[in-house]
Amino acid sequence: MTKLAMNRRQAIVGLGTAGAMAALGRPAFAARKVKLGVMRLASHAPSYIACERGYFKNEGLDVEFEFFEAAQPMTVAIASGDADYGVTAMSGGLVSLAQKGAIKVIGGALSEEKGRVGAVILASEEAYQAGLTSPRGLSGKSFGVTTIGSSFHYMCHKIAEANGIPMSEMTLPRLQKVDAIISALSTGLIDAWAIQGSIANKMLAEGAAKQIGLVSDYAPNYQVTTVFTSTNIAADQREQTAAFIRAYSTAIDDYNAAVVDKTSAPDEVDEVAKIIYKYVDSDLPFQDAKAIFVGSAMRIKKGCALALDSVTDQLDWFKAEKMVRETITPEMLFDTSYVETI
Numbered sequence: 001m002t003k004l005a006m007n008r009r010q011a012i013v014g015l016g017t018a019g020a021m022a023a024l025g026r027p028a029f030a031a032r033k034v035k036l037g038v039m040r041l042a043s044h045a046p047s048y049i050a051c052e053r054g055y056f057k058n059e060g061l062d063v064e065f066e067f068f069e070a071a072q073p074m075t076v077a078i079a080s081g082d083a084d085y086g087v088t089a090m091s092g093g094l095v096s097l098a099q100k101g102a103i104k105v106i107g108g109a110l111s112e113e114k115g116r117v118g119a120v121i122l123a124s125e126e127a128y129q130a131g132l133t134s135p136r137g138l139s140g141k142s143f144g145v146t147t148i149g150s151s152f153h154y155m156c157h158k159i160a161e162a163n164g165i166p167m168s169e170m171t172l173p174r175l176q177k178v179d180a181i182i183s184a185l186s187t188g189l190i191d192a193w194a195i196q197g198s199i200a201n202k203m204l205a206e207g208a209a210k211q212i213g214l215v216s217d218y219a220p221n222y223q224v225t226t227v228f229t230s231t232n233i234a235a236d237q238r239e240q241t242a243a244f245i246r247a248y249s250t251a252i253d254d255y256n257a258a259v260v261d262k263t264s265a266p267d268e269v270d271e272v273a274k275i276i277y278k279y280v281d282s283d284l285p286f287q288d289a290k291a292i293f294v295g296s297a298m299r300i301k302k303g304c305a306l307a308l309d310s311v312t313d314q315l316d317w318f319k320a321e322k323m324v325r326e327t328i329t330p331e332m333l334f335d336t337s338y339v340e341t342i
C-alpha cells in the first residue's frame with residue numbers, strides 16, 4: 001500500500017463513524033446490527049479486515065460474524081433471516097431460493113485469474129501413485145464435493161468437460177464439510193478434489209495430497225464466490241446495503257494490495273496477515289500461516305464487481321443439470337444495481 005493510501009485509511013479510521021462519513025460526503029445514520037455469514041478461509045479476509053479496521057463501523061454497521069462450514073447452510077440462513085449478508089459460492093440451493101424470491105446475488109468476490117495460481121486440483125497420495133498425475137486421468141475416479149450443486153461440483157464439471165470426461169464416469173462423494181473432504185483426501189478415501197491455495201498448499205506441505213493441475217486452466221474467469229443477501233434487504237435496505245458494499249470494497253483494496261499485487265509495504269503485509277491469522281490457520285506459527293496467505297492468494301474483485309458471464313454460465317449449468325427449474329431468469333437471481341458488472 002502506498003504511503004498516501006495508508007494515510008487515507010488511517011485518517012478514515014481515526015475520524016470515527018460520523019466524521020468519516022461526513023468527510024466522504026455521505027450522511028451518517030444510527031449504527032445498525034448486521035449479521036455476516038463467513039467461513040474460516042483466507043478468501044473471506046475482506047470480511048475480517050473490514051471488521052478489524054473499523055470499515056464497517058465507519059459506515060454505521062455493527063457487524064457480527066456467523067460462521068459456516070459450507071455454502072448451503074449459509075444460503076439457508078440468509079433466506080430465513082438468521083444472517084443478513086453472505087459471501088460464498090453460488091450453489092443449486094442458492095439459485096432455488098432466488099427463484100422463490102428469497103435471495104439476491106448483489107456482487108462478486110473471489111475469482112480465478114489466468115496466469116495466477118488459484119484453486120488447485122489435488123490427488124490423494126494413493127491415487128497419484130496409481131497413475132492419477134493429471135486431470136486427464138479422472139475418468140473412473142472419485143472427486144470430493146460438499147453437496148451436489150456446490151462450487152466443488154461445478155469445478156469438477158469444468159475440469160471434466162475440458163478433458164472430454166463424461167461426468168457419468170466419475171463419482172462425487174457428498175461429504176458436507178470442507179474438513180471432511182480434507183480428511184477423506186488425506187486418507188485416500190477419495191481420489192481428487194479442487195480447493196483454493198490456502199488449503200491446498202497446507203495439504204501439499206504436509207504431504208497429504210499431490211498437485212495435478214489448476215482450475216484456472218479450465219475456468220480462467222470463474223467467479224468463485226459472490227456477495228448475496230435476502231431479496232427484502234436488497235430492495236428495502238438500500239442505504240445499509242450500499243454501506244456494506246463500500247466497507248467491504250475498502251477491505252478488498254487492502255487485501256489485494258497486500259497479498260495479491262504485493263504493492264504494500266512489508267509492515268502493511270504483516271498487518272493484513274495478522275488480521276487473517278486471527279480467524280484462519282491460527283493453529284500454525286504465524287510466519288508459516290503468512291507464507292500460505294501470501295503465496296496462495298487469489299484476487300478478490302475490486303469494488304465487489306460481478307463477472308456476469310461467469311455467474312450466468314453457472315446458472316445455465318444448474319439448469320442443464322436440472323438442479324434448478326428452467327424458468328429461473330438472471331433477473332430473479334442477480335441484483336446488479338449495487339456494483340459494476342464485467
